[in-house]
Amino acid sequence: MVMTLEMWLVTGILVTAVILFISEKVRVDVVALGVVVLLMLTGLLTTSEALAGFSSTAVLTIGALFVVGGGVMNTGLAGTIGRRILSISGTDELRLIFVLMTAVALLSGFMSDTGTVAILLPAVIMLAKNAKISPAKLLIPLSFGSLLGGASTLIGTPPNIIVSDVLVANGYEPFGFFSFTPMGLILIVAGIAFVLLVGRRLLPDRRQQVDAQRVVTPNELVEEYELPDQLMRLRVRRGSGLIGKKVTETGLGRDFNVTVLKIMRLTQPRQAFDFGRAQRKAAAAKLKAEPVLIDETTTIQLDDILIVKGEPDDVAHAAARWNLGVLPAKPKDEKALLSREVGVAEVVLPRRSRLIGKTLAEVRFGTVYKLTVLNINRPGTEERLNLRDTRLRFGDVLLVQGPWNRIAVLKENWRDFVVMGQPEAMIEAPRQEKANVALVILAGMLVLMITGLTSLTAAAMLAGLAMVITGCLTMDEAYGFIDWRxxxxxxxxxxxxxxxEKVGVVDAVSQGMVDSLGVIGPLAVMAGLFLLTSGFTQVLSNTATTVIVAPLAFAAAVELGVQPHAFLMAVAVAASMAFVTPVASPTNTLVMGAGNYRFSDYAKVGLPMVLITLVLALLFLPLLFPF
Known part of the structure; x- marks a missing residue:
């Protein structure tokens, strides 16, 4: 087939997008929007065609499922279910891996893979510690189990919804809720068996190195880093040079390694007292102070009480420089470190983090992320690292402090940060009293989807709306749980x-595959599609991969004159098998720091699992969905 100008243009846009996706030089959502704009500007699509993706049932369904998952997490329901399942795991390594992979696969069939791993990660680390097993033996199985479980139901992972949408768009019956379950169960059983018999022997055993990065609760972090012992109060005296300055302009952190955690401000001005010291103290004790939210606009006023963290000598030097009164911390000041609103968490820098090689000052960490770094822990280094001048390295652990919602934002930036576990969930779920309500809503959604009483989109949107109306989460929180990217x-x-499809690229590629592999038979074409999808999904988003390859699979099936269901499910399954690299899936990245894994650790276990999945797909998909 001769390539037309339009075909070259579409191919060029596709290749450029793939290169940008792999290099991560530009955010994936920005690349996707750029694709939409180029398709309109080049006239390849009309405006309505180019913007049709935003009204796609797949987009609306996945968005609604993010909200439902947010309600399940916000009420603590997911954590409760996960911890109860893990409580039966015992201390034997084989039993631990079996229960762990089974539990995470079960949960991932109905929830986000990443959310499930994040919730279970702290519990798994503690299980490993109690059983005296290296966490590295358990965390890759945790990640892989979530990916296998996501492939077992229609809503388990976005690729499943996308391939079902392709069927509907071409006039075929969509996949049902449990259409993926038979194949999914086969993969789960095979995956667990492989890890138990072979995979666990290929995993590293790095106990001592991992201990430095173990995930603990926020309360344990506060004690482990001895933070309460480093708290002091500074009163802003009359004539202090800090009066009128913004907190970000004081230089306390830059010049003295003193961190302002909280400001207590008098509700009414302090009066000048002419009587004795005892009377002044009694009058001052009657004055009330309220906390002030610290941001880039907060200025310091006379008589403010700054609750700070720092070494005593550093605090004394800062007080002398800025004419501040030094006071001992009160027991309640620990709430400046840890409360329902603020907390602490350990954050690991992955290999591709853009912070590597830079100092905290150079990246303007506090201004950009609205969090304070209290400590830098470098595995293998005992000395205390200077927060101001230390250039960050791969594997550095930052102890950050600030609002829980800002810590949650770091979790979304998985290229630059790996937040250990889900620390905010370790204090208390914001709406635990709504857990039963969330369970009823989730069950109701599943009933609607399974019985087919409503469409998948309608059931998901109804459940998402019910989560908000019943108070399982607010509308603002719902927006926060949606992965807009x-x-x-x-x-x-x-x-x-x-x-x-419009310009003929799909037909050309599918015709090429049929001509080269079709002579062998439909299984050869399906194997080619599986390998193509699996290869792309190790370096690209599984969602982007599925959107690109699914039309090719459908066209190839039509060209061969066979039913498209097996081909499309092969693409969806392959897209979920992101086992080979730590960047193939957010779940792989999430466990990398806690397990102290290397790139090769994923390939050792992941490559055989991809090949096993391919063989099983070729054996069973034609039986489940005859050609």
């Missing part, structure tokens, strides 16, 4: 697949 990615790549 993923939604924009899907909405931007759907028009690209439309353009590929």
């Amino acid at each position: 993923s939604l924009f990615l899907i909405a931007g790549m759907i028009p690209l697949s439309t353009a590929m």
Whole structure:
């Protein structure tokens, strides 16, 4: 087939997008929006065609499921279920791996893979410690189990919803809720068996190195770093040079390694007293002070009480420089470190983090992320690292302090940070009293999906709305739980697949696959699609991969004259098998720091699992969905 100008343009846009996705030089959602704009500017699609992805049922369904998952997490329901399952695991390594992978696979069939791993991660670390087993023996199985479980139901992972949407768009019956379950169960059983018999022997045993990065609760972190012993109060005296300065302009952290955690401000001005010292203290004791939210605009006023963290000598030097009164901390000042609103967490820098090689000052950490770094812990280094001048390295553990919602933002930036576990959930779920309500809503959604009383989209949107109306989460919290980057990615790549079909790229590629592999038979074509998808998903988002490859699979099936269901499910399954690299899936990245894994650790276990999955897919998919 001769390539037309339109085909070259679409191919060029596709190749450019893939290169940008792999290099991560530009955010994936920005790339996806750029694709939409280019498709309109080049005239390859009309405006309505280019923007159709934003009204796609797949996008709306996945968005609604993010909200439902948010309600389940916000009420503590997910954590409760996970911890109860893990409580039966015991201390034997084989039993631990079996229970762990089974539990995470079960939960991932109905929840976000990443959310499930984040919730269970702290509990798994503690299980490993109690059983005297290296966490490295358990954390890759945790991640892989979540990926296998996501492939077992229609809502387990976005690729499943996308391939079902392709069927609907072409006039076929969509996949049912449990259409993926038979194949999914086969993969789960095979995956667990492989890890138990072979995979666990390929995993590293790095006990001593991992101890430095173990995940603990926020309360344990406060004690481990001896933070209460480093708290003091500074009163802003009349004539202090800090009066009128913004907190970010004081230089306390830069010049003295003193961190301002909280400001207590008098509700009414302190009066000048002419009587004795005892009377002045009694009058001052009657004055009330309220906490002030610290941000980049907060200025320091006369008589403010600064609750700070720092070494005594550093605090004394800062007080002398700025004419501040030094006071001992009160027991209640520990709430400046840890409360329902603020807390502490350990954050590991992954290999691709853009912070590596830079200092905290150079990246303007406090200004950009609205969090305070209290400590830098470098595995293998005992000396205390200077917060101001230390250049960050791969594997450094930052102890950050600030609002829980800002810590949650770091979790979304998984290229630069790996937040250990889900520390905010270790204090208390914001709406634990709504856990039963969330359970009823989740069960109701599953009933609607399984029985087919409503469409998948309608059931998901109804459940998401019910989560908000019943108070399982607020509307603002619902927006926060939605992974907007993923939604924009899907909405931007759907028009690209439309353009590929419209100008004939899909037909050309599928014809090429059929001509080269079709002579062997449909199984050969399906194997080619599986390997293509699996290869892309190790370096690309599984969602983007599915949006690109699914139309090719459908066209190849039509060209061969066979039913498309097996081909499309092969693509969805392959997209979920992101085992080979730590960047293939957020779950792999999430466990990398806590397990102290290397890149090769994933490949050793992941490559055989991909090949096993391929063989099983070729054996069973034609039986489940005959050609």
